[in-house]
Amino acid sequence: MPTYEMGQWLLVMCHRTQQPSPDYLVAAFPTDEIREAYLSIASERAEQEVRHILRAFVGHSRSLGSFDRLQVLSIEALRKEQGREATKNGWSPRFTEYEIRALNHLSGTSSTPTWEGLTWALDLLPHAPQKAIDVIHAYMYAHAQVLPDLRISGLTDAAELIRTRYILQGSASIETLLELILNLDSRDFEYLVAHLYEVLGYDTEVTPAQKDYGKDVIARKINETVFIECKNWQGHVGVKVISDLAGRVSMEQATRGIVIGTSGFTEGPATATEIASRWPSRISLLDGIELIKLMNQHLGSEWHRRVERIIQSERSRQDRRPK
Template sequence: MSISQNRAVPHSSLRNQVARNSITAIEPRIGIDWEGKLDDWIDVMLHKHETANKEAKKNRRRNQTEFQDWSFPTDQLCEQYLSIVKDRDECEIRVILRAFLFENARFAPDDRILKRGIREGFEFLDGHPEYKTRLLEQIGGRASPQPGVRWALDLLPAWPQAAIDAISAYLLAHDPTLPDGRAQGLCDAISIIRARWLEPAEGDRASLHELSPRDLECMVAALYRSLGYTAILTPESKDGGRDVIVERNTPGRFDHALVECKAYTKSVGVKIARELLGVVSDEKANRGVLVTTGKFTRDAHILAERNPRLELVDGGDLVALFCKRFGSHWRERREELMRRASNDPAQAKNDHTP
């Protein structure tokens, strides 16, 4: 498995990927013509969902029936919020995410589907047996048709990618029976999490250059462990041309890679890349990974293109990977992550985050 990851899918593309072969009727998108400012929408969201007085909340619900709080009312408001989300208060972000991600619920389309089933029979739900079971159990109050997904917030801020994966899996399983607006809200939640906790922040590249060579090796070992690898740090001196030895044994494939780390501000040249390839060949490893906090020369890139056993990870790639695996607060978590980079193979094998 390569340490490199695909770029994040843009918000608009993600919305378009949500299937629209729903068996539910599409609910009106109240608020789609919202003409207010983003700050106005945020103020109403906070006021509606943070009010402790239940009676006031009930009255407000009656007076604000046309306020859309299950997703962003328009793509324009969504894009505006994503552009500033890194600077917003985390409590505000959680209020919005809690509104988009729901607990066990029953939506209006569920009632319509239940009435249709009672009238015509439930054969049209044979492709959704679990949903049909929950729908029928709702009659006796034993279950809700739509299981909750708000628990994904428990993964934040430490494991943002795992939170995105959880919500994406929920969409994959439940989109056919979700109201259109609720599916839209889950997509919006994914976009918020990605923009807030996964996109590199200003100063991340500079933070890489604050790492000592050994710190960099420890961070890279922690990165591989987060991917499910056993990662062993070699001695600081006489490392044999590789700083971290990583292995992962999955059914049908054993991956054994040698990782060389260079805490450089300058570009890493082709000579170092060739030396790593030689060590990979001598030790009969699957591949070699050359990691730097800087960049690579053109000749190094050409060598990597010609040799599939060589992978190059520059500073930009490394920052993106740290954000993806450890969240945007990886800089604040550096000491913890480096401390966990033990040479104990047993611990190294089991010490990985989602």
């Protein structure tokens, strides 16, 4: 049974030294202690190191292993059984793409790897980490019945590492990102929010600066219209903003309203959070920390390095909207 020390394990993962033994674990974090220790410092590690680990975890294309051969035996047994049923009932047996690849590879009729690689998902980093996680989840969902436990562990570890490195931590602290946002012009902040909701799948419209009627951004999907009020203030957002938006949502029959308050909201009886709680299906509150996490998740944790380009691009897109 191999023993593990994180420094040695990282040298192996980065191909700076050979695996001490064939059963030395590289397809997943080898111990819970190393997993927790590495995730706690993931934001500080070199990008190349993180990607070496992720490539090993998500897996390259590969051919049959002993586990696959056991799977093929059961597939072949199923094929024979279905073949007998097909002869009697006049229908053709159906196989998944994995089963077809496995059978063809074992019979020598195809050189296509049984397991198709997933490293292409890393092309989504760092700008679309949630999509990379979604790819991993979809892969596990499609192969849940045939994936070995170790492969499931590796894919789960990859998703956790992506979430920690590219969504929760990134290369800038929450405090730094809050300061960056608070220093934005209010109009630029509205463009940034509009871009975020555009990425979330909405068609967004930034309303005129002087006559927005209590809604800075309108986000639309099929059967859904969301009014978004953006308050990029140093102080807490109070009751009036919440009440005004709730009234506007009701008057114009929008689906719901969202108030984004970078510095948070007043709390306690008869305050912003209490008023919003009266209409949970109509009004949502989003503070600066929640907004940053949402942007990290959908724009990538390095969005702050591109913030000027994001705002300018969204401004140009809004200018091209039909008036």
